[in-house]
Amino acid sequence: MKKILEKWYIILIGLFLLSVAGVYAFFGKSSYIAVHDNLDLFVAQFQMLKNTGSFFAHGVDVPFLGGVTRDNLPSELSLYTLLYFLFPSFTAYIIGYLLKVAIAVASVWLLARDWYGEEFGRYKPLAAMLGLVYGVLNMFPAFGIPFSSIPFVLYLLRRIYKRPSVKLYAVLFMYPFFSYFSYFGFFILAYLAAAVIWLGIRDKKVPVSLIGALPVLALGYVFFEYRLFYVMLFGGVETIRATMVEADLTAGEIIAQSIDVWKHGMFHAESVHGGLVFWVCMVYFFYLNGKYIVQKKWKAVFHDIYNLLMLILVFNSIVYGIYNWGAFRRLVELLLPPLKGFQFNRTVFFSPFLWYAAFFVILQRMYALPETFRRLPRWTANVLACAAMAVILFSPTRYNDLYFTCKNKALEMLKGKETDEMNYEEFYSEELFASIKEDIDYAGEWSVAYGFHPAVLEYNGIATLDGYLGFYPQQYKEDFREIIAPALERVEASRIYYDDWGARAYLYAGTDASAVSSLKSFTVGDKDMYMDVHAFENLGGRYIFSRFELANAETVGLRLVKAYGLKNAPYEVYLYVR
Numbered sequence: 001m002k003k004i005l006e007k008w009y010i011i012l013i014g015l016f017l018l019s020v021a022g023v024y025a026f027f028g029k030s031s032y033i034a035v036h037d038n039l040d041l042f043v044a045q046f047q048m049l050k051n052t053g054s055f056f057a058h059g060v061d062v063p064f065l066g067g068v069t070r071d072n073l074p075s076e077l078s079l080y081t082l083l084y085f086l087f088p089s090f091t092a093y094i095i096g097y098l099l100k101v102a103i104a105v106a107s108v109w110l111l112a113r114d115w116y117g118e119e120f121g122r123y124k125p126l127a128a129m130l131g132l133v134y135g136v137l138n139m140f141p142a143f144g145i146p147f148s149s150i151p152f153v154l155y156l157l158r159r160i161y162k163r164p165s166v167k168l169y170a171v172l173f174m175y176p177f178f179s180y181f182s183y184f185g186f187f188i189l190a191y192l193a194a195a196v197i198w199l200g201i202r203d204k205k206v207p208v209s210l211i212g213a214l215p216v217l218a219l220g221y222v223f224f225e226y227r228l229f230y231v232m233l234f235g236g237v238e239t240i241r242a243t244m245v246e247a248d249l250t251a252g253e254i255i256a257q258s259i260d261v262w263k264h265g266m267f268h269a270e271s272v273h274g275g276l277v278f279w280v281c282m283v284y285f286f287y288l289n290g291k292y293i294v295q296k297k298w299k300a301v302f303h304d305i306y307n308l309l310m311l312i313l314v315f316n317s318i319v320y321g322i323y324n325w326g327a328f329r330r331l332v333e334l335l336l337p338p339l340k341g342f343q344f345n346r347t348v349f350f351s352p353f354l355w356y357a358a359f360f361v362i363l364q365r366m367y368a369l370p371e372t373f374r375r376l377p378r379w380t381a382n383v384l385a386c387a388a389m390a391v392i393l394f395s396p397t398r399y400n401d402l403y404f405t406c407k408n409k410a411l412e413m414l415k416g417k418e419t420d421e422m423n424y425e426e427f428y429s430e431e432l433f434a435s436i437k438e439d440i441d442y443a444g445e446w447s448v449a450y451g452f453h454p455a456v457l458e459y460n461g462i463a464t465l466d467g468y469l470g471f472y473p474q475q476y477k478e479d480f481r482e483i484i485a486p487a488l489e490r491v492e493a494s495r496i497y498y499d500d501w502g503a504r505a506y507l508y509a510g511t512d513a514s515a516v517s518s519l520k521s522f523t524v525g526d527k528d529m530y531m532d533v534h535a536f537e538n539l540g541g542r543y544i545f546s547r548f549e550l551a552n553a554e555t556v557g558l559r560l561v562k563a564y565g566l567k568n569a570p571y572e573v574y575l576y577v578r
Contacts, residue, residue: 008125009124009125009128009129009132010128012129012132013105013128013132016101016132016136017098017101017102020097020098020101020402021094021098023402023405023406024094024405027405027409028090028425029090029423029424029425030409030423030424030425030426031090031401031405031423031424032401032404032405032408032419032421032423032424033093033401033405033423033424033427034141034398034399034400034401034404035422035427035453035518036398037140037142037268038141038142038399039424039427039428039453039455039518040453040455040468040516040518041142041455041468042074042141042142043084043089043093043455043459044428044453044455044456044458044459045062045064045073045074045455045458045469046074046081046084046089046092047084047089047458047459048062048063048064048458048459048461049062049070049073049084049085050084050085050089051461054070055076055081055085056076057070058070063444063458063463063464064454064458064463064464064466064467064469065464065465065466065467065469065472065476065480065505066446066465066476066479066480066539066540068467068469068472068473068476069231070227071227071228071230071231071235072227072231072469072471072472073227074142074180075224075225075226075227075228077177077223077224077225077226078177078180078224078225079099079145079177079178080096080142080143080144080145083095083096083099089459090424093141096141096144096145097141097144097401099145100135100144100145100147100148101132101135101136101148102135103135103145103148103149103152103178104131104132104134104135104148104149104151105128105131105132105135106131106152107131107148107149107150107151107152107155108127108128108130108131108134108151108360109127109128109131110151110152110155111151111152111154111155111158112126112127112130112360113127114155114158114159115158116364122367122368123364123367125382126360126363126364126367126381126382126385127360129382129385129386129389130356130359130360130363130385131151132389133356133385133388133389133392134148134151134352134353134356135148136389136392136393137270137271137272137352137356137392138270138272138392138395138397138398138399138400138401138402139268139269139270139271139352139399140268140269140399141399141401143180143183143184143268145178146178146179146180146183146184147184147269147349147352147353149175149178149179150184150350150353151353152175152178153172153175153179153188156168156171156172156175157172157192157195157210157213160172160209160210160212160213161199161207161209161210164209164212169212169213169216172213172216172217172220173216173217173219173220173223174220175217175220176217176220176221176223176224176225177224179221180225181221181225181228182228182342182346183346183349184346184349184350185217185221185225187346187347187349187350188217189214189217189218189221191350192210192213192214192217193214195207195210196210196211196214231471237473237474237475238473238474238475239471239472239473239474240470240471240472240473240474240477240501240502240503241342241470241471242474243474243477243502244500244501244502245499245500245501246323246324246326246329247324248324248325248326249321249324249325253324254321254322254324254325255321257320257321257324258317258318258320258321258322259317261317261320261321261348261351262313262314262317262351263278265348265351265352266320266348267397267398268349269348269349269351269352270352270397270398270399271351271352271355271356272391272392272395272397273352273355273356273359275391275395276384276387276388276391277355277356277358277359277388277391278355280359280362280384281310281355281358281359281362284306284362285306285307285310288304288306288307289301289307292304305361306358306361306362309354309357309358309361310358312350312354313351313354313355313358315347316347316348316350316351316354317348317351319344319345319347319348320345320347320348321345322345323343323344323345324345332344356388359384359388363381363384363385364381366378366380366381367381404421408421408423420519420520420521421518421519421520422518422519422520422570426520426568426569426570427456427518427570428456428459428460429456429460429566429569429570429571430459430460431566431569432564432565432566432569432571432573433456433457433460433462433573434460435564435566436545436564436573436575437460437461437462439562439564440543440561440575442462444463445463445542445543446463446464446465446539446540446541446542446543447462447463447464447465447541447542447543447544447545448464448465448466448483448507448536448541448543448544448545449464449466449506449507449516449544449545449546450507450515450529450544450545450546450547450548451515451516451517451522451524451546451547451548451571452516452517452545452547452571453468453506453516453518454466454467454468454506455467455468457545462543462545465480465483465505465536465539465540465541466480466505466506466507467505468503468504468505468506469503470503472505476505477502477505479535479539480505480539481498481499482532482535482538483507483531483532483535483536483539483541484498484506484507484508484530484531484532485532485535486510486530486531486532487507487508487509487510487530487531488508490510490511490530491508491509491510491511491512491513493513494508494509494513497513507529507531507544508530509524509525509526509530510526510528510529510530511524511525511526512524512525512526520570522547523548524548527548527549527550527551527552528550528551528552529544529546529550529552529553529556529558531556533556533557533558533578536578537578541578542577542578543561543575543576543577543578544558544575544576544577544578545573545574545575546573546574546575546576547571547572547573547574548574549563549574550574550576553576557578558576558577558578559576559577559578560574560575560576561575561576561577562575563575
């Protein structure tokens, strides 16, 4: 029993994974899954690839946004993408979450073992717990695995630096299977180049092994994301990235934004460090450097790994703010034209790992305190690690699906109170749309959605002229704009949103800033439809799937086919035809 209890951290990790799997197995598709940049984006697109058999296809278009090339969607040579090919979409989503946690635990374990060498034995519980804490961070779901695998690539590069081998280079080449170039790969390569320069100066010796790692990793990204590189280098089509208008903030606003993202993070990379980790790190920062200053150990200030982590965190936050300095951004685009529209402020995506790495260093140093303190520092460190995990699990952040599923289900079962939010099953309402398709003998006609996300139609095998994608032809954005021009002319916020960004090519309302919602009670103030039906027809449009009955349907040239609804579906769909 004592030996079993000594492995408490393994038991905790196992129980957590089993509990999560049990929750989602029990509630199934009635679980509450985040919609923003998730169900309205990648999940629907992966299902669309499955519906059309396009996961591995070449030279084909997929049926949304009027027909975009398959190459604009994520590569099939990606662990997360393959999950959706192998499993039903909801199952793939949950497996993706569990894999993210498991990969984080394994990655942190490997990196810590390599870093501490023979001393690692005493830090095993801490490495396992911090791996779990980092793994449960509820970051951008489609890129959860790339986030969680960051410690693994650091482990590989450390091993290559110390003792390179063909095997290690081969594994490094395979690493992009777990990563994503636009969000992580570009910056990993940039950090690696900076490390080569720094180590060369520090050691007065060229780090040949790491120089060799640069082309190996770069070629790995090219191989695993060949579609992305083909479109970027040989696509020859101007995309909406070229015309996106970024913020141009004042110096004060840039500083405020940099401080805010340093302290709170950003929504795609919600590190939740502000609840506990930030304060522990700040207290330790002043204690550590105050001690060095008192002891006049000036060199130690610059050589302590903890201070290096803090410095990189500040650097990432400054870059995030500077991205919104128009003059600097335009200079980068002038010097490096291919980076026009590229969000180089994504350095902040590495900050969650850095915050928890700094937290780990503090707890590790508590573990290393002399035995005269008995076990108090070690158990204090364990409690802090568990507390950090609890803060994450109970924070109602955007992508905390486990929290919202348990909370909403508890309210339903204990108080009989139903939430206004839609669960996975309600959001996509597969049975409802299957019945509509069967009733109209749907044969792939181009359609649009009004009142709900086009992703709902895409998921259910309905071709859409509208859609959500951050990388599609500028010409199509202009063509689609003709359809929605009457609505954009009435609502300035919608015009700016579409013209300055345009990733969401949606139908817009004539009075409300948004015509989509994942709330069951959602409605718009004006039930008139403001669209150019001739432009809609010119793009091949036939059906309008509306969540509301349109007051001016006949006036604009639309005919109501039928109103559809099912007992358990949150939508009542009014189907119009041109």
